[in-house]
Structure formats: structure tokens, C-alpha cells
Amino acid sequence: MDGPHDLGGRQFFGPVTVDEPEEAFHSDWEARMWGIDQALSPVPGVNLDWWRHVRELIDPVDYLTRPYFDQWMQIEAALLIDSGVATIEEIVSGKAATASPDLEPPIGPEKVRAASKHVTRYDRADGPPPSFRVGANVRANAVGAPGHTRLPAYVRGRVGRIERFCGAHVFPDAHARGIDRAEPLYTVRFEAEELWPEARAADAKERRACVHLDLWESYLEPA
Amino acid sequence: MDGPHDLGGRQFFGPVTVDEPEEAFHSDWEARMWGIDQALSPVPGVNLDWWRHVRELIDPVDYLTRPYFDQWMQIEAALLIDSGVATIEEIVSGKAATASPDLEPPIGPEKVRAASKHVTRYDRADGPPPSFRVGANVRANAVGAPGHTRLPAYVRGRVGRIERFCGAHVFPDAHARGIDRAEPLYTVRFEAEELWPEARAADAKERRACVHLDLWESYLEPA
Amino acid sequence: MTTYDSKRVAHIHRELHDHLPSDSALRVKALESLLVEKGMLNRAAVDQWIELYTDEIGPKRGAQVVARAWSDPAYKKRLIGNATAAIDEFGFTGSATAHLRAVENTRDVHNLVVCTLCSCYPVSILGIAPSWYKANEYRARAVREPRSVLAEFGVSIGDEVEVRVWDSTAELRYMVIPERPAGTEGWDENRLAALVSRNSMIGTDRDLSPARKAPQR
Amino acid sequence: MTTYDSKRVAHIHRELHDHLPSDSALRVKALESLLVEKGMLNRAAVDQWIELYTDEIGPKRGAQVVARAWSDPAYKKRLIGNATAAIDEFGFTGSATAHLRAVENTRDVHNLVVCTLCSCYPVSILGIAPSWYKANEYRARAVREPRSVLAEFGVSIGDEVEVRVWDSTAELRYMVIPERPAGTEGWDENRLAALVSRNSMIGTDRDLSPARKAPQR
Numbered sequence: 040m041d042g043p044h045d046l047g048g049r050q051f052f053g054p055v056t057v058d059e060p061e062e063a064f065h066s067d068w069e070a071r072m073w074g075i076d077q078a079l080s081p082v083p084g085v086n087l088d089w090w091r092h093v094r095e096l097i098d099p100v101d102y103l104t105r106p107y108f109d110q111w112m113q114i115e116a117a118l119l120i121d122s123g124v125a126t127i128e129e130i131v132s133g134k135a136a137t138a139s140p141d142l143e144p145p146i147g148p149e150k151v152r153a154a155s156k157h158v159t160r161y162d163r164a165d166g167p168p169p170s171f172r173v174g175a176n177v178r179a180n181a182v183g184a185p186g187h188t189r190l191p192a193y194v195r196g197r198v199g200r201i202e203r204f205c206g207a208h209v210f211p212d213a214h215a216r217g218i219d220r221a222e223p224l225y226t227v228r229f230e231a232e233e234l235w236p237e238a239r240a241a242d243a244k245e246r247r248a249c250v251h252l253d254l255w256e257s258y259l260e261p262a
Numbered sequence: 263m264d265g266p267h268d269l270g271g272r273q274f275f276g277p278v279t280v281d282e283p284e285e286a287f288h289s290d291w292e293a294r295m296w297g298i299d300q301a302l303s304p305v306p307g308v309n310l311d312w313w314r315h316v317r318e319l320i321d322p323v324d325y326l327t328r329p330y331f332d333q334w335m336q337i338e339a340a341l342l343i344d345s346g347v348a349t350i351e352e353i354v355s356g357k358a359a360t361a362s363p364d365l366e367p368p369i370g371p372e373k374v375r376a377a378s379k380h381v382t383r384y385d386r387a388d389g390p391p392p393s394f395r396v397g398a399n400v401r402a403n404a405v406g407a408p409g410h411t412r413l414p415a416y417v418r419g420r421v422g423r424i425e426r427f428c429g430a431h432v433f434p435d436a437h438a439r440g441i442d443r444a445e446p447l448y449t450v451r452f453e454a455e456e457l458w459p460e461a462r463a464a465d466a467k468e469r470r471a472c473v474h475l476d477l478w479e480s481y482l483e484p485a
Numbered sequence: 486m487t488t489y490d491s492k493r494v495a496h497i498h499r500e501l502h503d504h505l506p507s508d509s510a511l512r513v514k515a516l517e518s519l520l521v522e523k524g525m526l527n528r529a530a531v532d533q534w535i536e537l538y539t540d541e542i543g544p545k546r547g548a549q550v551v552a553r554a555w556s557d558p559a560y561k562k563r564l565i566g567n568a569t570a571a572i573d574e575f576g577f578t579g580s581a582t583a584h585l586r587a588v589e590n591t592r593d594v595h596n597l598v599v600c601t602l603c604s605c606y607p608v609s610i611l612g613i614a615p616s617w618y619k620a621n622e623y624r625a626r627a628v629r630e631p632r633s634v635l636a637e638f639g640v641s642i643g644d645e646v647e648v649r650v651w652d653s654t655a656e657l658r659y660m661v662i663p664e665r666p667a668g669t670e671g672w673d674e675n676r677l678a679a680l681v682s683r684n685s686m687i688g689t690d691r692d693l694s695p696a697r698k699a700p701q702r
Numbered sequence: 703m704t705t706y707d708s709k710r711v712a713h714i715h716r717e718l719h720d721h722l723p724s725d726s727a728l729r730v731k732a733l734e735s736l737l738v739e740k741g742m743l744n745r746a747a748v749d750q751w752i753e754l755y756t757d758e759i760g761p762k763r764g765a766q767v768v769a770r771a772w773s774d775p776a777y778k779k780r781l782i783g784n785a786t787a788a789i790d791e792f793g794f795t796g797s798a799t800a801h802l803r804a805v806e807n808t809r810d811v812h813n814l815v816v817c818t819l820c821s822c823y824p825v826s827i828l829g830i831a832p833s834w835y836k837a838n839e840y841r842a843r844a845v846r847e848p849r850s851v852l853a854e855f856g857v858s859i860g861d862e863v864e865v866r867v868w869d870s871t872a873e874l875r876y877m878v879i880p881e882r883p884a885g886t887e888g889w890d891e892n893r894l895a896a897l898v899s900r901n902s903m904i905g906t907d908r909d910l911s912p913a914r915k916a917p918q919r
Binding site: 040041042043048049050051052053095096098099100103104181182183184185192193195196197234235236237240 | 263264265266271272273274275276318319321322323326327404405406407408415416418419420457458459460463
């Protein structure tokens with residue numbers, strides 16, 4: 040999806056705010072929203088890639104302007120409405136007007152510590168073997184995908200080199216549609232000169248740089 | 263430049279506002295700003311491509327959110343400050359605190375009608391001859407340009423067909439740096455299937471469509 | 486003299502962002518006052534420009550051109566061959582129409598004009614571009630989902646019709662010559678021109694039949 | 703059951719945009735109340751999650767890992783070979799660290815981690831990501847102008863040093879092993895860990911010398 044989230048290499052954004060307070064949470068509502076997201080009953084069918092795609096689908100201007108955890112609120116609200124668990128009126132008022140859903144009960148405080156150690160693996164031992172060898176040159180697809188994808192625009196059509204095979208991992212483009220299917224995943228190294236026109240100038244300020252991305256096999260073709 | 267202005271094909275923007283009033287100007291300040299832009303003394307060195315680039319350099323969020331003619335105000339303000347004609351304090355206060363610049367005097371009302379008929383040509387009879395023939399397949403550059411360019415991201419790396427040779431026209435990438443240099447210009451036709459992944463689906467809603475762009479020779483290579 | 490320095494200008498924009506009032510009308514009012522005080526602007530000239538584009542230079546010009554093309558096959562040929570010269574027959578050349586191209590709708594083809602990178606528009610024959618033409622939504626979507634955009638304008642395009650989108654990336658400007666509707670045999674140019682909506686010359690209107698209700702402008 | 707329907711969700715987002723209050727705190731408060739009333743949320747569990755990530759799960763964990771890697775060459779080898787297993791020796795595996803990779807700074811190499819597409823971050827060893835890491839500016843610029851971004855963090859990278867940026871596009875998470883600074887010979891792991899800033903494990907800090915002033919967190 041060519042959406043507002045695909046920010047890599049977009050130019051003339053301003054300076055990074057480097058003098059941020061050290062605390063984990065900068066306001067109470069941010070902490071609450073983060074905690075709600077950890078603790079709420081899972082909505083059936085929601086997985087990490089679909090959740091990410093739901094964020095990508097936020098109105099482009101809202102995506103670029105609303106605070107980060109405010110966007111989490113909107114993701115959860117959209118998922119609740121999409122699933123028929125809540126109505127928009129309930130979300131806005133904060134008051135239930137329809138029946139409670141028949142979902143897995145929410146986690147209690149006594150189980151939080153154990154849950155914090157829970158690990159979700161995305162590699163699949165029975166996935167297909169890799170077609171590319173370490174050291175091979177590959178070109179990333181020039182065309183993106185209409186839905187969720189993890190191939191950023193800034194590497195499309197560009198040539199990189201396979202640095203590492205990472206095993207077969209769940210393919211996000213399918214996972215965001217509810218399908219758990221694995222594909223070989225590679226770490227691919229792209230030189231700055233391949234990605235950024237200004238890096239090719241003899242007096243380029245940004246010299247001796249490269250970007251590594253983890254890319255699935257169907258994003259790549261031999262080069 | 264990979265900036266916020268390069269909007270073609272960005273997905274999930276909302277509906278178009280089709281029920282707009284018919285009047286040319288929807289508020290007095292819009293009309294004033296438009297008129298100011300027509301009537302003010304030209305700032306030396308400013309041309310259409312540099313003016314466009316100055317718009318592209320507006321903070322990305324402001325670009326996507328501030329009203330259209332408000333952005334014109336900011337372009338003119340930035341050009342005045344850049345050229346040393348005004349200070350930011352003068353722009354904000356609306357009161358002159360520094361000497362008046364030695365510029366061409368502004369147009370008077372009696373000359374407006376004649377000025378409205380003024381035509382600025384961008385073709386150059388002495389420009390280089392075309393290298394591509396009508397009907398030839400060409401691939402647009404995969405990498406953009408660091409500064410102003412008129413090659414949108416959505417055609418980069420894609421193959422189209424030369425539909426027409428338009429003569430040699432002033433090359434915007436150079437013009438935005440103050441250089442008047444012409445290059446062959448072509449109208450290039452790209453099929454929807456080449457541009458948009460969803461148009462390749464058997465049940466695509468957007469069928470039988472193509473996009474034409476006017477592209478300069480150095481944006482293209484044989485395909 | 487301007488500097489052509491992108492980084493410098495981006496920095497100036499951030500300063501302006503931090504210091505300008507949020508209200509657009511206040512911003513413009515201060516700019517106008519300053520320019521007048523600096524001797525760079527004549528207020529009466531601004532008034533005159535606004536008057537000219539409010540009363541005279543607008544889509545009625547384009548409609549006259551289309552009506553003549555419908556009425557006079559030789560003119561239509563000239564318009565398609567060299568639109569800049571053809572509008573000059575009316576004295577309509579001017580801002581942004583030094584390089585004009587007219588593209589013709591037929592039963593099998595529908596044309597749609599956009600400027601994805603900014604807001605290029607054939608000003609001297611269509612006037613000030615509508616806000617939607619300059620808005621993010623239209624610029625983003627017209628090239629990718631023209632049929633969906635047209636549907637929002639109430640225009641349904643059959644599967645058998647090819648949609649040709651024209652993205653104004655250079656100094657060529659585009660105008661659409663809509664199809665002459667049935668039921669207008671023998672009409673004179675003035676009567677025909679009254680049928681030609683602004684949107685039909687951009688491509689966001691298609692059926693100009695006299696019988697239709699509420700034409701989309 | 704969720705629908706996986708992008709158009710439907712985009713429409714819901716526009717509805718939410720039109721109907722939600724602008725204030726984020728009000729939005730979240732209403733959501734929390736609703737979820738509790740619907741039996742989908744236990745407030746005490748929310749409190750517990752916040753407490754855990756405020757007090758315990760944060761960059762101090764990563765600093766311990768780095769300090770051990772500096773002190774114990776065999777551990778460092780395990781960390782670089784299989785970081786997930788190596789942090790599990792501390793009991794630190796958890797959210798977003800099922801597939802962790804540790805990349806090492808040297809005199810000739812500087813590593814910088816970003817997630818251009820969202821906000822992927824090795825949460826169970828570094829805690830909640832700083833706001834700048836999730837902000838448009840860092841996400842846009844870190845891959846294109848890493849040296850300029852690092853300069854804003856007060857980190858100057860010589861021309862002879864290669865900058866390796868890691869864009870977290872899959873479920874692999876990245877942590878940087880900064881260089882052990884000179885002047886720390888014989889220090890124990892706790893003393894070393896106190897030198898390791900959060901930013902040094904993201905790559906926006908480099909020189910961890912005990913002598914330096916005001917380390918960037």
C-alpha cells in the first residue's frame with residue numbers, strides 16, 4: 040500500500056526532537072492506552088500485520104499529525120467497530136449500549152508478569168527453502184502491493200545484496216488478510232548510492248553508508 | 263525530491279469534495295492572495311520551477327493541511343526572506359522595518375488586462391533533437407532527483423510508450439536552480455496495469471485505463 | 486536575488502511555521518500591507534486582477550471554444566492540431582496556455598485531467614481552478630482510481646470505455662473536448678456553450694444532454 | 703471476527719475522525735470505560751502492565767546485556783550468534799524479541815536502527831520506544847541522512863566510518879552493541895552497565911566514555 044506510513048527517505052522533514060524526557064510514558068493517557076492494548080480481550084482474527092495495516096489506513100493527515108498512542112486508540116476503536124464488538128456511538132460515549140461480546144475474558148493483574156515473557160515466533164520450520172544465496176544480487180520489485188506490504192517504496196526497483204538468510208517467516212502481505220503462510224526471509228544490504236540520488240554526487244555529505252532491510256522472497260528477483 | 267507534493271497514487275485519501283460553490287474565489291483572502299501573486303514586483307531569479315520547488319519545501323504536514331492559497335502566501339514570504347527583500351519580523355507584523363528594495367516597480371491597474379494576455383513559452387527552438395521515436399517503449403528512471411523534478415514517484419521504474427514528441431522544453435530540474443536549458447519533451451502513455459498492482463487482478467474495478475505524463479528525455483531510458 | 490538553496494528555504498519555512506499566525510486571512514493581510522509599504526505592490530492592480538478573473542476569465546471561455554468545435558469541423562481540427570493557436574482566434578491565450586492541448590472524448594474514450602505534483606490548470610480558458618482540483622484527494626486518486634473518482638462526481642463510465650488520464654507534469658496544459666450531446670441539432674454556438682460545464686472540460690463531467698438534471702459544475 | 707477489509711476500515715477511520723473528540727486523553731478514557739463495561743478489560747491489569755514497564759522492563763536490561771558482552775567474550779559471541787537465546791540467559795525474552803539480532807559497533811562501523819514503516823523496537827530489552835523513534839522525522843531521515851540525524855544527537859561520525867542502518871521491516875528486532883569505551887579496564891558489569899545509554903543501543907549515541915558530559919539518553 041502506498042500510504043502515509045511509508046516514510047523512509049521522504050525529504051525535508053524537520054529536526055529530530057532529541058531532548059525528550061527519559062520516562063517511559065510522557066503522560067497518563069499514553070500509559071493507559073499502551074496498557075489497554077496489552078490487557079484487552081483479543082478480538083478474533085486480529086494479528087500483528089492486520090493491526091499494522093489498520094494503522095496505515097488512518098486518514099493520511101491524521102496519520103502524520105495525531106500523537107502515536109492516539110493512533111493506537113483509533114486502531115483499537117476501528118477493530119472493535121469492524122468486528123461488530125462495539126458501535127461508533129459506544130466508542131465516542133464510552134458507554135455500552137449493545138450486548139457484551141462473547142470473547143476470551145481479559146487478563147487479570149496476576150497474570151501480567153507471565154504474559155510479559157510471552158514470545159510470539161514468526162519463523163516456520165516447515166516453510167519453503169531459500170532460492171537466493173548469500174552474496175547474490177537481487178532487485179526489489181518496482182511495483183508495490185495494493186494492501187499491506189513490508190517492502191518500502193524507497194527500495195523498489197533497486198538492487199541490493201543478500202547479506203543473510205533468516206529462515207522462512209510468516210509473509211505479512213498474506214498475514215494481514217488472515218493467512219499464515221511462510222516465505223524465505225533475507226536481510227538485504229543496499230548501498231546509499233543505489234538508493235539516494237544525492238549520495239552519488241562527488242561531494243556527497245552522506246558517504247560510506249548502507250541500509251539493511253529484511254525482505255521476503257517474493258519481494259525480490261535476481262539481478 | 264521525495265516530498266509531500268508527490269501525491270499521485272497515494273492510497274486511502276478520502277472522497278473528493280464535489281459540491282463546491284461555483285464562484286472563482288471562496289473567500290476574500292484567497293482572492294487577495296491570488297491577486298497579490300499576479301501583481302507584485304518580481305523578485306529577481308524567481309521562475310516557475312523554483313517557485314514550485316519552494317512550495318514543495320513547505321513542512322510536509324503544513325503542505326498537506328494548510329489551505330492552498332495560504333501556501334501561496336508562505337511561498338512568497340519565503341522568497342522575500344530568501345532574497346533579503348524582507349525579514350521574518352516584517353512578514354509577521356506586516357510593517358516595513360528595513361529599506362525598500364530596488365526592484366522593478368509593481369504593475370498598475372491600467373496594465374492588468376494586457377498582462378493577463380501575456381504568454382510565457384517554455385519550448386526552445388534551438389533545443390536538442392529527440393532521441394526516442396513515437397511508439398518506442400521507455401522506462402522511467404527508478405531513482406528520482408535530490409531537488410526539484412517533475413518525474414512523479416508513481417512512474418519510476420515503469421515502462422511506457424512514447425505517444426508524442428512535444429519539442430524541446432526548458433528542463434525543470436535545472437530551471438529550479440536558475441538554469442534555462444532545454445531537453446526533448448515527450449508525452450508518454452503508461453497502462454494502468456503497469457502502474458498499479460491492483461489493476462492486474464482479474465476482477466480489477468479500474469479497467470481499461472492509462473495515464474499520460476509529459477516527461478523529459480533524461481527521465482527516460484530505452485526499454 | 487533568490488538563492489535556489491533548498492535547505493535554506495526549508496529552514497525559512499520552519500521559521501514561518503513557528504512565527505506566522507494560524508489564520509490565513511491575517512497572514513495575507515500582513516503580507517499585502519508590507520508589500521504596499523515596500524513599494525512592491527499596487528492595491529488597485531490586485532483589485533483589477535480579481536475583477537478580471539471573477540467576471541471575465543473563466544470557464545465560459547472554454548465553453549465557447551468547445552461550442553465552436555462542435556459547430557465547425559474545421560475549427561475542431563485546428564483545436565486538436567494546435568490548441569494554443571485555436572484559442573487565440575478568440576483572443577483567449579494568456580496565463581498557463583502557451584502550450585495547450587485539447588483531447589477529445591468519444592463514445593469509447595473518456596479523458597480526465599489532473600496535476601498530481603501541484604495544480605497546473607489552463608487558467609486563461611478555465612479561470613481559477615476549483616479547490617477539489619488542487620486538493621490532496623483528487624491529486625492522489627485521479628491517476629489510480631479514475632472511475633471511482635468520476636463516480637463521486639456522478640459520472641458512471643462503462644467497462645467498454647477507455648479512461649485516459651492526463652497528468653500535467655510539464656508546461657503543457659490540457660482541456661477536454663466533451664462529446665456533443667444528442668438532441669442539440671441545429672443549436673447555435675451560444676446555446677451550445679450554455680451546456681458545457683467547467684467540469685466537462687476537466688473530465689469530471691461527461692453527459693451534457695440538455696435533458697439531464699443538475700449538471701455538475 | 704475482524705473482516706480484513708481495507709476499504710471498510712478506511713471508512714470507519716473517516717467516521718472516527720468525524721466523531722471522536724480531538725483530545726487524546728478523552729478518547730482513551732472513553733475507550734477504557736467502554737472496554738471495562740463490556741467485560742473486555744481489567745483495569746488492575748492495565749495498572750500492572752504500566753507498572754512493569756515503568757519500573758522494570760526498560761533500557762537497563764539492554765545495558766546489562768551489553769555490559770556482559772563487554773566483559774565476557776564467550777557471551778558476546780553467543781549474543782552475536784543468537785541474540786534471542788543470549789538475552790534469555792537473563793530471562794529477558796518477551797514482547798517483540800522472539801527474533802533479535804545484535805549488531806556490533808567497531809572503530810570502522812557505526813550501526814543505527816530504525817523502523818521506517820511503523821515503530822518496531824526490541825521492547826523486552828529496551829522498554830517503550832522514545833517518541834522521536836516513532837516520529838515522522840526520524841523514520842523519514844534515518845535511512846537517507848543518518849550522519850545528519852546523528853549530528854542532531856551530538857554524535858559526529860568521521861568519513862572513514864561506515865554507517866550501517868537497519869530498517870526493521872520484518873519481525874527481526876535489532877540492538878546495537880556499542881563499543882566499550884577506553885578507561886574502563888577492570889570495571890565490573892554493574893559499573894559498565896551504568897555507562898550504556900538507551901540511545902547507544904539504538905545507535906543514536908556512540909561515545910560512552912566515563913569522562914564525557916551529559917550522555918544523551
